[in-house]
Amino acid sequence: MESLRLVASPSLRASLPRPAAAFAARSPSRSRVVTLAGARARARAQPLRSGPKDSILEELAQDDMLNAVELVQWENGKSINDIAASQGIRIRRHCRPSVSLKEIEEELGAPRNILEKIIWDKEVEVAEGHAKKPLKEVIEAAEQAPPTRDFLGALAAAYKRNGVPALIAEVKKASPSRGVIRQNFDPVEIAQAYEKNGAACLSILTDEKHFQGSFENLEKVRDSGVKCPLLCKEFVIDKWQIYYARSKGADAILLIAAVLPDLDIKYFLRICKELGMTALIEVHDEMEMERVLNINGVQLIGINNRSLETFVVDTSNTKMLLEKHGDAIREKGILVVGESGLFTPDDVAYVQNAGVSAVLVGESLVKQDDPGRAIAGLFGKELLH
Numbered sequence: 001m002e003s004l005r006l007v008a009s010p011s012l013r014a015s016l017p018r019p020a021a022a023f024a025a026r027s028p029s030r031s032r033v034v035t036l037a038g039a040r041a042r043a044r045a046q047p048l049r050s051g052p053k054d055s056i057l058e059e060l061a062q063d064d065m066l067n068a069v070e071l072v073q074w075e076n077g078k079s080i081n082d083i084a085a086s087q088g089i090r091i092r093r094h095c096r097p098s099v100s101l102k103e104i105e106e107e108l109g110a111p112r113n114i115l116e117k118i119i120w121d122k123e124v125e126v127a128e129g130h131a132k133k134p135l136k137e138v139i140e141a142a143e144q145a146p147p148t149r150d151f152l153g154a155l156a157a158a159y160k161r162n163g164v165p166a167l168i169a170e171v172k173k174a175s176p177s178r179g180v181i182r183q184n185f186d187p188v189e190i191a192q193a194y195e196k197n198g199a200a201c202l203s204i205l206t207d208e209k210h211f212q213g214s215f216e217n218l219e220k221v222r223d224s225g226v227k228c229p230l231l232c233k234e235f236v237i238d239k240w241q242i243y244y245a246r247s248k249g250a251d252a253i254l255l256i257a258a259v260l261p262d263l264d265i266k267y268f269l270r271i272c273k274e275l276g277m278t279a280l281i282e283v284h285d286e287m288e289m290e291r292v293l294n295i296n297g298v299q300l301i302g303i304n305n306r307s308l309e310t311f312v313v314d315t316s317n318t319k320m321l322l323e324k325h326g327d328a329i330r331e332k333g334i335l336v337v338g339e340s341g342l343f344t345p346d347d348v349a350y351v352q353n354a355g356v357s358a359v360l361v362g363e364s365l366v367k368q369d370d371p372g373r374a375i376a377g378l379f380g381k382e383l384l385h
């Protein structure tokens with residue numbers, strides 16, 4: 001009988017039902033030779049318990065199992081990093097959250113760039129999150145969160161109302177490329193000022209280690225009476241983070257195509273749909289744009305003008321990608337967000353002419369004494385609610 005290696009993506013593996021998780025985890029390199037027939041038999045042998053509370057978890061777990069088996073069929077013998085690389089993804093996973101960084105570096109070498117470093121740290125952080133709060137608990141917390149607000153609808157309405165791209169204003173204290181952007185940082189005060197001055201939606205950075213953000217900030221903003229829909233700006237590699245974000249009040253989540261293989265994006269989109277959340281899928285280059293346009297159900301694409309690998313910012317990136325793919329994007333009714341490096345009304349007009357309906361802006365607002373007032377400066381006019 002044909003022998004194939006069973007692989008499960010990090011997000012899938014974390015949530016596989018026990019027998020599959022066990023045999024996907026046996027090898028430290030996270031892949032192992034098994035027979036396809038054996039994998040199928042294990043997948044089918046996993047019974048589905050019923051009951052309303054467990055239904056999402058179990059349905060998804062069952063799905064994971066089948067996806068893992070499908071992965072074997074589709075990718076035939078490739079490791080998780082091979083699968084990512086075959087899609088043009090340069091970011092590798094170490095997949096060994098409990099091993100010291102030193103040992104990992106002995107095996108894989110140092111992280112190749114800041115994004116890879118962030119992802120390696122995130123793998124450890126997510127494993128700790130799982131240990132502190134198991135998936136099942138996070139799902140229950142997400143189910144009890146107040147209802148989602150319509151992130152996509154708020155963007156479309158604001159664009160129509162103001163005739164300039166809708167603003168997603170970012171609550172951002174620091175970044176690896178800029179260091180601390182604002183010393184005197186009060187997330188709630190900034191969020192309220194943004195809302196008062198016409199932001200359609202808000203983006204809250206939650207990564208602590210590299211951006212000095214937090215889920216506490218997200219929760220605080222959500223509890224402050226701010227009405228704008230909220231984007232959780234996180235480096236998502238595992239579905240646990242999506243449920244966690246929802247439990248803290250997020251209405252939308254960022255999914256970065258430079259980090260996530262297609263199957264993860266599809267799977268996470270499904271979870272977002274189930275939770276009533278909007279997924280903002282971020283691309284930076286042509287290959288990522290093509291991959292994302294081939295995924296069904298994508299409604300919102302962000303074009304990042306900043307490379308998360310080199311930090312180089314170039315607003316002509318938005319123009320170039322929309323010149324090439326604008327037709328396909330319009331045909332599918334996808335809304336596009338221009339992200340990063342926007343400072344002046346000319347910058348906004350430039351990406352608007354390129355075809356974006358919304359912009360995501362952090363630094364140029366946050367660094368000003370009055371981030372709320374800074375909005376009219378950025379657009380050259382006051383925005384209406």
Ligand SMILES: O=P(O)(O)OC[C@@H](O)[C@@H](O)c1c[nH]c2ccccc12
Nearest residue numbers: 304339340341342360361362363364
């Ligand atoms: O501060 P800027 O240049 O206005 O950029 C905001 C936003 O686009 C940027 O923070 C961002 C875009 N994609 C990301 C992914 C992770 C972290 C941060 C980001």
